[in-house]
Amino acid sequence: MYPITLRLIQTMAVERLRGRALQRQRERVWLRDQGVCARCGRVTTFPSGFELDHKVALANDGTNDDSNMQILHHECHEAKTNEDLGYTPKVAIGLDGFPIEDDPGSVRRRTARWKRAARG
Structure with a gap:
């Protein structure tokens, strides 16, 4: 088996949260961070004023743990995603x-x- 194929299989093992589990995590992380965007420091509104972001992407062996999550404004999330994608x-x-x-x-x-x- 090629190493690239094995890496893809390992990466696909961690799936994104969906549904109520995701909504509960959004609320937990928003409360933990006191509604402050991790990138710009401005206050966000709940539930639609922010996006939940993985600090280390799932594709880069990140996890869905609360410690790997942060809240970002929509614009800040787009900028971070562009940087992450190179x-x-x-x-x-x-x-x-x-x-x-x-x-x-x-x-x-x-x-x-x-x-x-x-x-x-």
């Missing part, structure tokens, strides 16, 4: 040949580590 901000080049710093929202997509391993 997406880097695309740098725009000006007419003078130098990078332009203020290019909001553009992201250069790159295949994530775990997706590269699955293909190879």
